[in-house]
Amino acid sequence: xxxxxPPIKSQGIKTKLVPAIAELVPDNFTGTWIEPxxxxxVVAFNLAPxxxxxxxxxxxxxxxxxxxxxxxxxxxxxxxxxxxxxxxLLIKGESHYYDxxxxxxxxxxxxxxxxLNRAGFNGMIRFNRQGGFNIPFCRKPQRFAQAxxxxxxxxxxxxxxxxxxxxxxxxxxxxSETLNSAQESDIVYCDPPxxxxxxxxxxxxxxxxxxxxxxxxxxxxxxxxxxxxHHNDFRKNEYIDLLWNQFHIFTREHFYHVGGSExxxxxxxxxxxxxxxxxxxxxxxxxxxxxxxxxxxxxxxxEINTISLR
Numbered sequence: 157x158x159x160x161x162p163p164i165k166s167q168g169i170k171t172k173l174v175p176a177i178a179e180l181v182p183d184n185f186t187g188t189w190i191e192p193x194x195x196x197x198v199v200a201f202n203l204a205p206x207x208x209x210x211x212x213x214x215x216x217x218x219x220x221x222x223x224x225x226x227x228x229x230x231x232x233x234x235x236x237x238x239x240x241x242x243x244x245l246l247i248k249g250e251s252h253y254y255d256x257x258x259x260x261x262x263x264x265x266x267x268x269x270x271x272l273n274r275a276g277f278n279g280m281i282r283f284n285r286q287g288g289f290n291i292p293f294c295r296k297p298q299r300f301a302q303a304x305x306x307x308x309x310x311x312x313x314x315x316x317x318x319x320x321x322x323x324x325x326x327x328x329x330x331x332s333e334t335l336n337s338a339q340e341s342d343i344v345y346c347d348p349p350x351x352x353x354x355x356x357x358x359x360x361x362x363x364x365x366x367x368x369x370x371x372x373x374x375x376x377x378x379x380x381x382x383x384x385x386h387h388n389d390f391r392k393n394e395y396i397d398l399l400w401n402q403f404h405i406f407t408r409e410h411f412y413h414v415g416g417s418e419x420x421x422x423x424x425x426x427x428x429x430x431x432x433x434x435x436x437x438x439x440x441x442x443x444x445x446x447x448x449x450x451x452x453x454x455x456x457x458x459e460i461n462t463i464s465l466r
Contacts, residue, residue, distance in 0.1 A: 157202075163234075163270060163311040164196045164220060165279040170347060170383060173426060174202045176408050177345065180381055180430060187341035187378070192331035193348050197221060200324070200345070201315060207323040211334040214281075216289075218328040220266040224315050225324065229266055231313040235305060237267045238274075242300025245275065253293040261288040274308060275299050335372045342378040350385050351395055370399045379432045386427035393427070400429045 157175040170177070177199055187207070189200055194210040194217065212218055223229040245252045253275055260268035269289075273281065276291035284290045318324075327334070331348070338344050348369055349361035373380050384400065385393050386407050396405070406428040 159198070159202050160314055161311060162196045162198050162201055162315060163308055164217065164273055164281075166196045166281050167279055168350070169196050170198055173383060173408065173428070174199055176406070176428060177381060177383075178203055180406070180428070181343065185343060187339065187343060190334060190338055190342050190344045190378070192334035192344070192346055194218075194221075194326075195347055197315075199347070201318060204318060204322060209325050209327065209334070209337070211327045211329050211331070213328065213330060214283075215328045216264060216266070216269045218326045219264065220269055221315070221319075222326045223266040224312065225319045225326065227316070229270075229312065230316050231309045234267070234270065234312045235309045238271065238300050238305045238308060241271055242305065245299060246297050249297045250293040250295065257289055270308070274304075331369065332372055335376055338376050338378040338380075340377045344373075344376060344378050344380040346373070346380060346382040348382075348384070350393075352385075352393060366395055367399070373431070376431075380430065382429040384427050384429065386425040388424040396427060400427065404430045404433050406430065 157178060159171050159174045161169075161171060181203060185205065189203065189205040189208040191197075191200055191208070191210045192212075194200065194212045196217075197210055200208050200210055210218075210221070220229070241252070241256065248255075253272075256268050256271055256275075259265070260272055272289055272291065273279070275294055275296075276289075277294050280291050282289070282291050331346075335344065346369065348365070351361060351363070351366045369382075373382065382400070384395070386396055386405075387393060407425050408428070409423055409425045
């Protein structure tokens with residue numbers, strides 16, 4: 157499966173998990189694809205369902221994609237903007253980045269958000285307690301070379317074309333409000349900040365948030381899929397046993413990093429949690445594991461641990 161990268165970057169983007177998540181979606185799905193934590197939108201934009209509700213508590217993500225949906229931001233506008241601001245960045249250096257950052261924190265323009273996202277340090281999205289974007293410059297004045305601008309323009313163009321053919325809506329709201337709107341025919345995909353990890357998000361995420369999400373997903377009428385981390389070389393996610401192992405857990409290992417420090421860039425086992433069981437269509441190899449009544453089934457690029465629901 158070819159995965160298209162969206163124009164907004166973020167550490168922890170689920171590009172590598174999209175094919176695995178796509179495997180879980182029934183072929184006959186006709187409901188609404190719902191995301192309470194849309195982030196970059198990479199999953200929804202690649203699955204491209206007929207109808208989607210994409211929500212986030214970060215208003216700048218929502219504003220950016222709403223602007224594409226209304227054609228206030230499009231490929232031509234982005235190309236001209238990045239060429240102009242990129243030339244200024246090349247001449248003035250990092251002072252121009254901080255000028256744009258100050259302007260964005262006053263006016264919240266979606267084009268400035270795109271510029272900061274692509275010129276900020278390490279592709280991070282982070283805001284201070286006053287809601288101000290505070291990522292430092294990536295220290296690359298030549299950042300917006302023509303090839304890089306073309307890449308971003310093509311990403312925007314892909315989203316623009318998708319939104320013209322699909323029924324996608326974007327809302328800035330709390331995840332609880334989004335989950336309460338889910339109907340039986342829908343599928344909810346949750347990609348919350350990873351509990352116990354360095355949080356790169358608009359809001360913080362703690363024990364109370366994780367438990368609140370769990371309680372809401374226990375009651376949700378629809379099918380749901382949730383991404384979280386399972387373990388790495390140093391420790392495991394305690395909430396897997398505490399909460400999520402009441403559902404079906406699918407795991408996949410890949411190189412994952414969060415934050416600016418090299419020490420945080422290590423292989424991690426991702427967990428995909430679902431409240432429904434999928435019969436894989438790929439060739440299967442079965443590997444027994446000690447814990448019962450589980451079984452581990454491995455297909456290309458994804459290991460599936462199925463467990464009995466309560």
